Amino acid sequence: MSPEKYLVIRFSAMGDVAIASPLVKSIIDRNEGIEIQFLSKPFYEPLFENREGFSFLGPDLKGKHKGFIGLYRLYKELKKYKFKAVIDLHSSLRSRIIGFLFRLSGTPVYTIDKGRAEKRQLLKRGAIHCPPLPHSIVRYAKVFQKAGLKWEFDKMVLPTLGRSSESILDLIKEKGNDKWIGIAPFAAHSSKEWPVDRVRKLCEQLREEGNKILWFGAGEREISIIKNYLQQTEDHIIAGKFSLEEELFLMRQIDLMICMDSANMHMAAISGIPVVSIWGPTHPHAGFSPLKNREGIVQVEMEGRPCSIYGRLKDAKAAEVAHKSMDAITIAMVLAKVHAAFRRRSPGP
Secondary structure (H helix, E strand, O other): OOOEEEEEEOOOOHHHHHHHHHHHHHHHHHOOOEEEEEEOOHHHHHHOOOOOOEEEEOOOOOOOOOHHHHHHHHHHHHHOOOOOEEEEOOOOHHHHHHHHHHHHOOOOEEEOOOOHHHHHHHHHHOHHHOOOOOOHHHHHHHHHHHOOOOOOHHHOOOOOOOOOOHHHHHHHHOOOOOEEEEEEOOOOOHHHOOOHHHHHHHHHHHHHOOEEEEEOOOHHHHHHHHHHHHOOOOOEEOOOOOOHHHHHHHHOOOOEEEEEOOHHHHHHHHOOOOEEEEOOOOOHHHOOOOOOOHHHEEOOOOOOOOOOOOOOOOOHHHHHHHHHHHHOOOHHHHHHHHHHHHHHHOOOO
């Protein structure tokens, strides 16, 4: 008997796609006889476990699938799979166009409620005066449930991600009994980045405690800052040296990740390692906290937070709050979270 096929759509951003990964694994585990085909940017394929009942579809959104004509071409290519339903986790213009075309052909389409009105209220009133909004993974799960698929958060198992290589295995051999701490000091929006000088001083203390530092990042700006200002001789620079598959494999070998509200935060969380995350203009109440790592969140509650949902600042007042909220986070606060995470991992007497 052929499996029932579901098309799941989430094109971006990287962290949002990463959050979907353990949920997709859980849906396949909990629902026999189904197959999920995930439609997203090709670069994000390594974020998903290669397993039975799953396949990844990477459209050419800058080429043959660009614009309305390209999306119609993509729809015609997808239609041959005879999906039982389309599950839209994005609700973007692209995904809504694809959903509209499937609806015309009689295929049910279920779309995420992003809670835009709730998020506007959170920005207006502030996290101090608002309860936490549902986590993104819960919003995603509700779309699957609308389509008749079962899911239980308590039974969710994280995916096993990444692929080793000779260079990665050579690096891992150097670890020995050292504690490896990954540092990802960057984010898509610079407003979410802790001051570089504070990152440097934090790492000085971590090295004094006997930890090895592994630097994560991407792009010329980030790599330049790491090499010229942050790196010490004994550190390992991961940024720019390995593929996404290799980085995900390596993340599973490190002992802890320190990061901003960023894609690296979500990748580390779904890799199953402790995450210490630093928050300023954005806020976990918006529903984007690292999975199973709320105890590692570092933030200072204050009026005006969040001043942005994703990190883009709309005016000078938001910029002032962003600066103030990041500046309020001390090295001691981050170190305390690191030490607490290591204590939780240590075996009892």
